[in-house]
Amino acid sequence: MNTLEESTVLDTKVLEMNMGPQHPSTHGVLRVKLKLDGEKVVDAECIIGYLHRGIEKISENRSYIECVPYYDRTDYIAAVANVYGFLLGVEKMMGIEVPERGRYIRIMMVEFNRIASHLLWLATHAIDIGAMTVFLYCFREREEILKLFEALFGARLTTHAFRVGGLWKDLPPGFEQAAHKFLDEFPARVDEYEQLLTHNRIWLARTKGIGVISGKEAIQWGLTGPPLRGSGVDYDLRKARPYGGYEEFEFDVPLGENGDTYDRYVARIEEMRQSRLIIQQVLKRLPGGPVRGKAPKIVKPPAGEYYSGTESPRGELGYYIVSDGSAQPFRVKIRPPTFIGLQALRRLVKGHLMADVIAIIGTLDIVLGEVDR
Amino acid sequence: MIENLIIYFLIPFIKIGAIVLILSGAIAYLTLLERKLIAHIQVRLGPMRVGWHGLLQPIADGLKFVLKEDIVPSKADALIFTLAPMISLIPAFVVFSVVPFGPPGMFEGLLRGILSRFLESASVERIVSNPIASGGFVTDINIAVLFVLSVSSVGILGVILGGWASNSKYPLLGALRSSAQMVSYEVAMGFAIISVLLYAGSLSLVEIVQQQQAGGWWYFFIQPVAFFLLLVCGMAETNRLPFDLPEAETELVGGFHTEYSGFRFSLFFLAEYANMITVSALAVTLFWGGWLPPFPNVPWLGFLGIIPPVAWFLIKVFLILYLFIWVRGTLPRFRFDQLMNYGWKVFLPIALGHVILYAAILAI
Amino acid sequence: MELIFFYILAGILVTFSILTVTAPNPIRSAVYLISALLSMAGLFFLLEAEFVGAVQVLVYVGGIMVLFLFVIMLVNVREMETQRRASRHWKTAVVLGVVLSSELIFLVVRGADIFSTEGIGSNLIVEAQTRNTESVGSLLYSTYLLPFEIASILLLVAMVGAVVLTMKEK
Amino acid sequence: MNRFVPQMFTEWGTVDLNYSALLPEIILSLTGIMIMLVIPFVPTARHVSLGYPALAGIAVAFLSLVATRATWDQRGEAFFYGMVFQDPFALFLKVLFLFATAALVLIAMNYLDQEDRAQGEFYALLLFATVGMCLMAASADLIMTFLGLEILSISTYVLAGLKERERKSNESAIKYFLLGAFSTAFMLYGIAFVYGATGSTQYLIIAKVIPTSESEPFLLLLALGLMLVGFGFKIALAPFHIWAPDVYEGAPLPVTALLAVGSKAAALVALVRILFQALPALSPEWQVLLWMSAVLTMSIGNIAALTQTNIKRMLAYSSIAHAGYLLLGLTAHNELGTQGILYYLVAYALMTMGAFAVVQIVGGRDEQYIQIEDYRGLGYRHPFLSVTLSVFLISLAGIPATAGFMGKFFLFAAALESELYGLVFLAILASAIGIYYYLKVIVLMYMGDFQEETGTLITIPLSLRIVIAIMVLGTIYLGILPGTLLHLASEAVNF
């Protein structure tokens, strides 16, 4: 992997280059100003804000219930998980209890969402590095999950999944069978991806030793989620500060060792498998009863501040909600995991080649909707 | 006089015309083949709308390219920008003038049949006995291999100049990459070919095939390593995955042709696929016995002769093209420095060692 | 017939050579030079030196000129496009060029008379030119064996030199 | 299977592959390759010590010459299909080049140490350059001369550009390269016409063919002119000398010494072989050309040296002037002239190399003390350096009892023998001018008012001290007792 010195043999002046905001591999409208020495990255500056919609400010002028659909649109890849985090906070402030069936179904859908999100990540990451076929394979599986979403929520992407106090309605008939069918097939499919990638020499050459960050440094940069765990730090909110009933399920938190792109890749692949296990446990133990608890028509939390942190597919997603006792939040501050994670990009890409920038952006799994809000 | 005119002008022109037409068609349908194959590898259907299973898709694409607006970026070097696609396309076609599609004397019967209506039999015989007239190739020159190598090296310039003339950073990087890449892999490729030449003792492609016939073995069975070297280097030379760095769409947007659109883009596109066919044809000729059936001298395999030589040639070319497409559907892309490392530190030593080994075997 | 080819090739050659010399920026020069080199290869074919002709294309166009283009792009010539050309000299250059070439041509044409006498070099006649490549090869590995080996040292020196020069400080 | 057996396999029985004629070249090349192979395994701090294997290689090459000494008398016969000679002339020059390179390696070691540069390739390139020089000295064919010259030139292009941190070095390397390549084209064009006129490039055949052709040798005259232009550039003869001062100034000091001694000597002896062995029939023509060039070279070199303030530049012009003296021997075209050239080359190598060695030591890191002014009072600060430098400068000036005087004496004598009175008169005039600027430095060293300590403490490695001492002794010895060397030279001149 120490080929960088050689590749700098024939270079001259620093070339400044704009990657994005319209570029196939910046996953939206990220713009990176690269300073290149030949093909080696000397410096990288992220320029964000092209997708800024002021969601936090809009929230201040909406009632708590009206806010929810906006959070579908921050991280649109993991809309379910985003809404979930906000609602957990609101319910905690109001002291609303969600019935057990509701809680279980919520966890199931969030984990489905995690799988779907990781599939999308794998698809784009693979095609960034040039493996076209994995892209479409991943979309095939994601499609199944989106169909489940459609059956339950009536929408595929911006699902407006949950309501204060639980779900809008119970599972539709046939949902469980469909879910079981998907879960049974899924491991073989993941093996298929791994066949194409995990032991592929080119893939290893492109990901091992790229964008290495130690656990300590990862914490300092505020990385969370798979990028943190890829560096070997055992920190998963579902285990560290269980919420919403996660403590009732058994699952492992996959960890990497070297903190490189490959480890983050392996961690995410393994996380998909673990999510599947959680869903299977949920389906096995799914109790009867209502899916929605008692909740007032107008949500007026008592004045105060509350922080709700959940483990979204991308890392720690935090909602810091300030209430002044009215029906509208006084302030909602979102802690988007990849907004924080993106700042490490400069540190990660320095000294690598231009092609690695693509791999590293991919490995951070950014969603610009979330970064810019 | 009239005989010479027929031998050296009329027949070659007909052949060239046929090759240009057939090749253009082949390229067009190669793109469709690629799209369909990759689609099926990726569990989807590919083009389905235009014609039965998308059979007319290439024509529609061609029309679209031709009818699109012709854009030259305002800061581009217009002259070179215009020339570059042609520079890369023309050599790709020129190479085929020395590729033997069939054995010498392939058109003997046909020619005799047509010409005997117009000419007296003596001159007909003179024409028919001339290999340039009756052979399954446009011409057979005694430096054909060198010719192929040198002409295809001209094609590289198109890529480089196109990248430079666009006056844009992504194309420039693409051009830089391609110049380094193609020069590096050309060396290993040359050595892979040299080990064949050691055995064949000729630079003429026709003679190389004839030598394989005389030996009874395709050179593939004697020098499989050289074949794979040629194939890998060929992939690199034609910018195919996993070596498609000059155009790596996810890194360099479109590489050297980022700024190209419409007709000019289609020329680059054609050139890439024409080069694929060239490499396949070269590999077939050098290693897979060109127009020969497998094991041409084994008597009980004689029934394979039912299939005409040209068909053998085309089948083999198709198989190699299939391999190209298959690889594209399977592998990720190298990084630039890794690519150079492989070229210089893996393929070149292997190729050198291979040549030395086989030269030693021959000398003993 | 041959003469027509010669004049066409010569015309192209001279035109592109002049363009090479007068082009406004190096990349244009390179493109013109490439064209000139290609037509030069054509002349080699005309002179029945097909092996050298093919090598000319392979080495010059496929190797040296690619290297030139690579370096031109590397040093980013476009920024220097506005540089002045030494136009104040061009009249002198034309005069000089015409005088020099006519002088040279005169000497050459006078000197080439010896070829009509056909006596020189006939002691070294080589076999028929039909197998040009093979003859060149065997000559290279017999009479010119030593220069051939020396050339390899030359290339080694050049390679080492180029790498040493461009390597950054350790 | 039809096996392709090249003809060479069948012909090898009769090949005159006389490897003993190429022993030093082979050994030096192998040493150079070995040095480059071990470079990656040598820690950067110890790159300087790679000079020792280089020295060892030179020693082995020298021993190989000594061992095969008996075979080096095959006059008028060329080996490897008429490509190289194995005659005393080649032996003499090869020994000279080997010694010069050994001294250069020592200077280079000091240089790399001072500049703190980790460039083991320096030695390898020096060795390759020597290979080129040796080939030129032994060459029996224009193509060999050309290839040897190119090996030498390309190594020196690289060496001249090795100080990549410094703009001066870059510029001088580029200039040297462009003009070098330019002159190569001229030389090649000349070779082409020689080939066209005679049908061969081997010296012996050319010499045989020329007298037989009756018509006026237009092509050969053209060839002669073009080749003289080419060699003129390489030897830095006026009017093709303009590159020399810049390049000498900009290049690293060991490289300057190489250019001044090695390149010049090698190109000169190659020219000697071409003119005397291949084109003696054209001697009236080239004598005129060389006469003019000699006059120009001597006067320009000496006069321009007068105004220099930089000692490297001054030595550059002085070396141009010395090339002019050497041309006397060529112009004379007699046996004494060739002897004189050989003798003078040895003397010139000793004194120039010695002077550059001292300049290198005094110059210090990044060549800070390179102005002539910096030598003010050196006599008090460092007697060893100043005494030795004085000897070298006196010898360069051609004052009696030094090698430089004897060398000039032989050259002038040869010219007189060929009745070139005017030329000798001008040469004496030019050397009289030369005395002034050489003595200026000596005067400055001893009589300049001694100021406070400007230079840093100068330390000289023992090895270099010994080398300089040997050079001084050699200079004086050759000046007083020229007999031995003259005898060797007279044996060497019979081609």
Added chain:
Amino acid sequence: MIPVTHYLALAAILFVIGTCGVILQRNVLTMFMCIELMLNAVNLTFITFSRFLNQLDGQIFVLFVMTVAAAEAAVGLALIVILSRRADSLDVDQANTMKW
């Protein structure tokens, strides 16, 4: 058969064009290309002589000239690259830190 003088005259013209180019052009790269042109003129001369002397030695020469041209190109372009790193211009007239 084309007379030998035609070829030689053509080569001479090319050589002179190249020479003028070296003198006229100020860009190092273009100067270098002009030198390549001169070398090609030499090659043409060699091939012509080889053809009309009916011997192959001239062609061998051309191969060596090409070798040398390639070697020179490698080193020369390396020098140009490091010059462009130091200086912003490849104009030889601006390469004048040293006086004559």
